[in-house]
Amino acid sequence: MRTTMTVNGRPYELDVPPRRTLADALREDCGLTGTHLGCEHGVCGACTVLVDGEAMRSCLMFAVQCDGARVRTVEGLADGGEHPLQAAFTAEHALQCGFCTPGFLMLAAGAIEADPGVVDDPERLRELLTSNLCRCTGYEAIRRAVRAAAGRQG
Structure with a gap:
């Protein structure tokens, strides 16, 4: 499925399987490995990112659910400096x-x-x-x- 999202201020057009998680899309398709996968059940919080400003467990979301969304990962936190x-x-x-x-x-x-x-x-x-x-x-x-x-x- 084709999905577009803005990740850390940069637009991405991704072609992902419908069941690819946001965490996997960020890591594998966007090359942003700062989002860590721990339990992959939404319990540990290591995969937390901001989706349209709200903290979300990226292991529990499908990438296609973020079509048109703004996603912010730890790589986008500092914007070139130290947060x-x-x-x-x-x-x-x-x-x-x-x-x-x-x-x-x-x-x-x-x-x-x-x-x-x-x-x-x-x-x-x-x-x-x-x-x-x-x-x-x-x-x-x-x-x-x-x-x-x-x-x-x-």
């Missing part, structure tokens, strides 16, 4: 193995852009971040990084 979230994750030691990091970055970017106040409520922030899994950090450093980044973006 405040990336700097904060480094400064706060919010990553170890790094496998989950792209998903956390995109989840946090979408949440902060939609509602910067999410970082002011510890319970809301905790709830948001527990939707993604990390087996290395224990989440506290990730929470600190997201709060720090939100302060830099504001």
Whole structure:
């Protein structure tokens, strides 16, 4: 099936099988390997991208569902520089193995852009971040990084 989408500001015309996931299309057809595939069941969040500004699990979406959509991946986060979230994750030691990091970055970017106040409520922030899994950090450093980044973006 023919589908068109804008990924990180660049238009793509893709010819994909109807059941190709967005994650596979991003990785295989667009060459954007920053979107990681973990569980492939929508549980871990490593494949989180923004579709029309909303955080979505790209392993659960078909590429054809994104026809005409704007997709933003971790590669498009910084736009040539370093995004405040990336700097904060480094400064706060919010990553170890790094496998989950792209998903956390995109989840946090979408949440902060939609509602910067999410970082002011510890319970809301905790709830948001527990939707993604990390087996290395224990989440506290990730929470600190997201709060720090939100302060830099504001």
